Structure formats: structure tokens, C-alpha cells
Amino acid sequence: MITLIDYGVGNIFAFQNVYKRLDIPTKIAKTAADLEDAQKLILPGVGAFDYAMLQLNNSGMRHKLDELVLEKKIPIIGICVGMQMMGNRSDEGTSEGLKWIDADILKFDESLIQQRTKLPHMGWNDVSPIDGHPLFEGLEQEAIFYFLHSYYFKCNNIVDSIAISDYGISFTSAVNADNVFGIQFHPEKSHQYGEKLLHNFANL
Numbered sequence: 001m002i003t004l005i006d007y008g009v010g011n012i013f014a015f016q017n018v019y020k021r022l023d024i025p026t027k028i029a030k031t032a033a034d035l036e037d038a039q040k041l042i043l044p045g046v047g048a049f050d051y052a053m054l055q056l057n058n059s060g061m062r063h064k065l066d067e068l069v070l071e072k073k074i075p076i077i078g079i080c081v082g083m084q085m086m087g088n089r090s091d092e093g094t095s096e097g098l099k100w101i102d103a104d105i106l107k108f109d110e111s112l113i114q115q116r117t118k119l120p121h122m123g124w125n126d127v128s129p130i131d132g133h134p135l136f137e138g139l140e141q142e143a144i145f146y147f148l149h150s151y152y153f154k155c156n157n158i159v160d161s162i163a164i165s166d167y168g169i170s171f172t173s174a175v176n177a178d179n180v181f182g183i184q185f186h187p188e189k190s191h192q193y194g195e196k197l198l199h200n201f202a203n204l
Contacts, residue, residue, distance in 0.1 A: 001025050001026070001037075001039050001040070002015075002019055002024060002025070002026045002027075002039075002040050002041075002042060002202060003026070003027050003028075003029050003035065003038040003039070003040065003041050003042070004026055004027070004028050004029065004042050004044070005029050005035075005041060005043050005044070005061065005065070006028050006029060006030045007030075007052075007055045007059040007061060008055045009044065009045050009046060009047060009051070009052045009055050009056075009081070010044025010045050010046055010079065010080075010082065011044065011046070011188060012028055012044065014188035014189070015042055015044065015188050015198070018187075018188055018194070018195055018198050019198065019202070021195070022195065022198070022199050022202070024199070024202050029061065030059070030061075031059075031061065032060055032061050032063070032064040035061060035064045035065065035068060038074055040074065040077075040201070040202065041065075041068065041069075041074060041076035041077070042076070042077055042079065042082075042201075043065075043076060043077070043078040043079065043082035043085070043086075044078075044079045044080070045078065045079060045080050045081030045082030045083070045084070045085060046080060046081055046148075047081060048092060048093065049081060049085065049090040049092040049093045049095065049097075049105065049151070050090075050092070050093030050094065050095045052081045052082075052085055053085060053093075053095040053096070053097065054095065065098075066098075069100055069179065069180060070100070073178065073179045074179060075179045075181065075204055076100075076179065076180055076181065077181040077182065077183065077201050078180075078181070078182040078183070079182075079183060079186065079187065080148070080149060080183075080184060080185070080186055081149075082182070083153060083175065083182030083183055083184055084097070084105045084153060084182075084184075085097050085098050086098050086099075086100045086101045086103075086175075086180060087099070087101055087102075087103035087104060087105050087153060088102065088103060088104055089104055089105065090104070090105035090151060091104075091105060091106050091107045091151060092105065092107070092150075092151050100177070100180045101160055101175055101177045101180055101182065102155070102156040102160070103153050103154055103155045103156055103160070103172075103175070104154050104156070105151045105152070105154070106151060106152060106154050107150060107151050108121065108150060108151070108152060108167065108168055108169070108171075109168065109169070112168035112169055113168035114168070119150040120148055120149055120150040121147050121148070121149055121150065121167045122147065122148045123146065123147065124144045124145070124146055124147075125144060125165050125166070125167065125173075125185070126143075126144055126165060126166070127139075127143060127144070127145050127163050127164075127165050127173050127174065127185065128163060128164050128165065129162060129163045129174070130161065130162050130163060130164065131162075133162040133163070133174075133176065134200060134204060135162065135176065135181060135197060135200050135201060135204065136163065136174075136197065136200070137200050138200070139193060139196055139200075143193040143196075144190070144193060145173075145185035145186070145187065145190040145193055145194060145197075146185055146186045146189040146190045146194075147165070147167075147173075147184065147185045147186070148186065149184060152169075152171040152172065152184065153171070153172045153173075153175060153182065153184060154171075154172065155172055155175060157177070160172075160176065161174075161175055162174045162175060162176045163183075165184075171184075172184070173185060181201065183197070
């Protein structure tokens with residue numbers, strides 16, 4: 001069972017549709033009570049960092065999520081801004097992050113980007129897994145994913161980085177620290193590659 005955290009930010013139904021095709025059951029959590037029996041969690045996110053943190057903090061689920069993730073060690077994966085929220089803080093705003101992974105979210109230096117349209121980083125890009133992480137099983141070759149972001153996740157502990165991508169610089173596009181996972185790209189928009197990754201997460 002995959003529990004999708006619905007705090008008003010992110011396309012919950014896109015993930016639900018992917019898992020329906022994979023014949024993997026899901027449920028939507030809108031309250032702390034909905035999280036009670038969670039086995040695996042997905043934290044989606046789009047838009048601005050501060051707004052997403054405000055929505056999550058106001059949802060009534062924040063305390064329960066800290067308990068599940070930090071104490072009960074329930075596996076969770078953050079998507080795009082959902083991944084960035086797992087860090088300490090972001091250049092995009094003033095709110096504190098969840099601090100589940102020791103990282104800071106920094107804005108891309110536009111002077112290093114060669115593309116004519118510099119930010120956001122939008123469209124398809126390669127993702128290079130590090131050390132054959134099981135989240136990327138079957139995706140080591142030729143897999144590409146859809147990105148939409150202007151800020152990147154900078155791990156303070158390099159061992160937490162499990163995949164990198166290039167956009168002006170090499171940046172961390174996937175992380176894993178214990179039971180906490182994050183991906184900067186959108187698997188729900190990445191066709192068969194994203195479907196495979198979400199299937200891998202369900203099987204971890």
C-alpha cells in the first residue's frame with residue numbers, strides 16, 4: 001500500500017493512476033489519522049518552497065509525518081519540491097525545511113547555463129545513478145526523466161546523493177538517507193521510466 005500525502009500541493013491523481021496501472025494499491029492521506037497505517041509514503045510538491053512548507057505545516061499532518069519518518073522509519077519519497085522540503089532550507093524562501101536530510105537547496109547560477117532559456121530547468125534530462133542503487137534498478141541505461149525546477153538539492157553528506165544530472169553544473173537529482181528518498185524530477189510525467197522508478201520504490 002502506497003500512501004499519497006495530499007496537502008494541497010502536487011498532482012496526487014497522476015501518481016494514483018500510475019500505481020493503478022501497476023496494480024499496486026494506494027490511499028490518499030489528508031489528515032494525521034489517514035497516515036496511521038502507512039507502509040510507504042509519497043510526498044509530492046510543485047511551486048514555491050515556502051508555500052509548500054506552509055501548506056504542509058497547516059495540514060495537521062506534520063507532527064505525524066515526523067513520527068513516521070524519524071521514529072518508525074517508514075520509507076518516504078519526496079518528488080520535486082517534495083524532495084527539496086526534506087532539506088534544511090532553500091534560497092527560494094525563508095521557511096525551515098523538514099530537515100530529514102542534511103542538505104541546502106540552492107538556486108542555479110544562470111551564468112553557467114549554456115541553454116538560451118536558462119531557468120527553469122525544464123524538459124527531459126539524463127539521470128546517472130551512483131553505485132547501482134535499487135531505486136534505479138533497470139534504469140541504468142538510456143533512462144531520461146522530466147524536470148521542472150530552478151533550485152537544486154546540495155547534500156552536505158555526499159553519500160546521500162544516489163544520482164546526478166547536469167544543467168550548467170552536475171547536481172544531485174536523487175537522494176537517499178536511511179528510509180528517506182527524494183527525486184528532483186517528475187516520475188509521473190516521465191512515461192515508462194518514471195513508472196519503473198515508482199514500481200521500484202513500491203518494492204524497496
